[in-house]
Amino acid sequence: MPESVFGVVGLFDSADALMAAIPEVRARGFRNLHAYTPYPVHGMDEALDLPKSKLGVLVFLIGSIACVAAFTFEWWTSTRAYPLMTGGKPYNGWPGWVLVMVESTILFSTLTTGIGMLFAFNKLPYFGNPMLGSEAIASVTRDRFALMAASDRGALDVAGATEALRAVGAAALEVVYEPDHARPGVGWWVRTATTIVAASAVAGFGTWWAIRAYPTIKPMVNMEVQPRLDAQRPDAFFANGRGMQRPPDGTVPRASVPILDTVPDDAGKSLMNPLPVTAAVLARGRAQFNLHCAVCHDRLGTGHPWLDSTYQAFPVDLQTGPIRAAADGYLYWVISQGIRTMPGYAADISPDDRWAVVRYIRALQRSQDAPARDLK
Numbered sequence: 001m002p003e004s005v006f007g008v009v010g011l012f013d014s015a016d017a018l019m020a021a022i023p024e025v026r027a028r029g030f031r032n033l034h035a036y037t038p039y040p041v042h043g044m045d046e047a048l049d050l051p052k053s054k055l056g057v058l059v060f061l062i063g064s065i066a067c068v069a070a071f072t073f074e075w076w077t078s079t080r081a082y083p084l085m086t087g088g089k090p091y092n093g094w095p096g097w098v099l100v101m102v103e104s105t106i107l108f109s110t111l112t113t114g115i116g117m118l119f120a121f122n123k124l125p126y127f128g129n130p131m132l133g134s135e136a137i138a139s140v141t142r143d144r145f146a147l148m149a150a151s152d153r154g155a156l157d158v159a160g161a162t163e164a165l166r167a168v169g170a171a172a173l174e175v176v177y178e179p180d181h182a183r184p185g186v187g188w189w190v191r192t193a194t195t196i197v198a199a200s201a202v203a204g205f206g207t208w209w210a211i212r213a214y215p216t217i218k219p220m221v222n223m224e225v226q227p228r229l230d231a232q233r234p235d236a237f238f239a240n241g242r243g244m245q246r247p248p249d250g251t252v253p254r255a256s257v258p259i260l261d262t263v264p265d266d267a268g269k270s271l272m273n274p275l276p277v278t279a280a281v282l283a284r285g286r287a288q289f290n291l292h293c294a295v296c297h298d299r300l301g302t303g304h305p306w307l308d309s310t311y312q313a314f315p316v317d318l319q320t321g322p323i324r325a326a327a328d329g330y331l332y333w334v335i336s337q338g339i340r341t342m343p344g345y346a347a348d349i350s351p352d353d354r355w356a357v358v359r360y361i362r363a364l365q366r367s368q369d370a371p372a373r374d375l376k
Helices: 015-027 044-048 055-081 094-121 158-167 186-213 264-270 279-297 321-325 328-337 351-368
Strands: 005-012 033-036 145-150 172-177
Touching (some): 005 015, 005 158, 015 033, 015 044, 015 145, 015 158, 033 044, 145 158, 158 172, 264 328, 279 351, 328 351
Antiparallel strands (some): 005 145, 005 172, 033 145
16 A cells, blocks of 8 residues: 555535535645536635636736737738738728737637646646546546545545545545656656657648548638529529529618608608708709709709700709799709609719708709899
8 A cells, every 4th residue: 555645535416515515624624625526616716715826817928928919910011021002001000900919819828728727737748646546536527526635745634534524424435545656757758759749740641641642632621612692693592593682672771861752742841951051061062063963954053954956855944933942852852863854863972962952952043033132
């Protein structure tokens, strides 16, 4: 039998029973307690009075360094090494670098978590914890919960620990002894490293050979071969057999206010001009009027087109009485939807610019028939 005792283990049927046993065992004077559970148990660290893990600090530090390094690399590449203008964007276009920064942070944080947890804190690949050779470990890896009163600097009251665990309801008790072997030496590390290198070489060569032997079989084609729907192609998924579907009825472009009226007279009653009569609004309306309307209606809106006799349409005289009497909503509807031979300009002139054109038409009408008070 080995000379030294590692600890006394008691098994419990539930996490609640284990959590309830910890303070009672501590109250009996056993402070060096270890818990083994098949899954994380909330509050276990506080119950065992364990110090806060430094793994989170290490992961945050390495993740922050990776994020800053990715930003620095992108900044140096885009502003110093290869300052290329892309789509009019500035060289220091940091919003486009966020994806690289995030992915770098996640990558190095994940690697730090795995490597730090396994090798720095858990001391792997050295499987020297005596609990791994106990009979209780098979139950812990399934559905049981273990509490160990471990020796403190080689000293442990085995009888007292056994009695304490039995008193708090441990279902099974076991004394775990220290293994009778030393820590691995240089030879063990050399053999382990050689095995890892050999396995990596075999796996790499095997993958290379498989790709050379079967060049038409690609290991990953998810990004290259994926379902798609080309424009103007039929598709059996939809009942009408068309790949491109019309938007649902009532769909309007984002940030657009639809015109619900179907005739201009109704629009004259329901639509109100939201723009004030200011010099800026009139200047805005004049620019749009001269750009889109003057070629047919003349700069004064008299309906005399600038086109020659081959132009067979008869533009409306905007200075006539019916047009003067028409509501602003009526004119806005006509500009937007079009009427008779006049096309609609909703796709070419923004809503605010159309209302500005209406304001400018009113200014043109008033300029050609100004009241006496305007002449003072």
